[in-house]
Amino acid sequence: MLRTLLHSRRRGWWLGLLAVGVSLPLGVRLAGDCEWRWWRFGRDLCLAERVAGIPADRPQDAVALAGTIEDDIVRGAAVDRWLRAHRASAALPAARPLCDLVPPSERQACGRRLEAAHLQR
């Protein structure tokens, strides 16, 4: 059948269809990966969702991933969301660098909240 396809007069058409058939699922899969969002803001929002999914025992992963978010508000919101969910259980020294990723006006408050959560444990 492949030989028939390759030797048919519509070879280009069939090969094109084959390429689309292979690349479409691949493209869908890649579109699910934030790095492949063409829209910078969309990529940042996607990364923020991924940060939210990082478990409490991996604050260093949250730091690394949040650090790749370009928009400072989206990045701050992602950090804040992760800390709200995990600050009472996350290891304090490892989580502290997250506060360096929020906008300068919010850094002090971020640090104090982190400390306060540990006081309440």
Next chain:
Amino acid sequence: MRATARSGALAALIAGCGAEPPVPRLAEPCAAYPEGSDALAYCLVTQVHRAATVAEVEALCAHAGDHEAACRTAWVGDHARGDDPSPEALLRLCAEDVCRFDVLEAHPSADLLVQVEACARWTGALAPDCVGHAAQRWVRARPSAAEIGRVVAAGGAEPALVAVAVGQALGCGGEGDCAGYADPRLARECDVARRQAAATPSVCRVGGPPALGPSAAAGVRSDPVPGYGGPGDR
């Protein structure tokens, strides 16, 4: 539905249809963020620093959803060390313990008993830390025998923590006796702290080991705020 309603209200504010005219100016930089998103709420928190009045803060933060308390805390943090708004007004504006803790730390009463009462009333789970800071300031101010006697006789909130403070004051050279406590448990707490302080002189010194807590301990004001409103203000 709720998010949609909130976003609609925010859009109205940004468009200038809100009841509070200054709010659209403050919310404007946040118009780019998706309606109902964390980013929009967080953006409003970052903008609250530009608010000039308590009314502006309340109006803006009302649209920050789950971030409303943090929004109020952010503005209170900027103004906690001043006298306008008053500490009482700031305490009423606060919507979480860490915010009230900051206000009490910024305006500590020189009267240990007043400060301990305020800590117990306003700071929830942070009360032990709040009392700890107050006790540390009191001990380092070298209270007189009469002052120690007054505190021992008074009772009041957080008696065990106050007994520890009394013990530390005695261990740091204060005159008096833990036997002044009628409750043997408090007398014991006091005595253990007295012996520990006597063996650890750094406890007694200004500039000794820093207190643990969300804020650095503030200095004792020369014009102490006598109280923070009556019960039910919260």
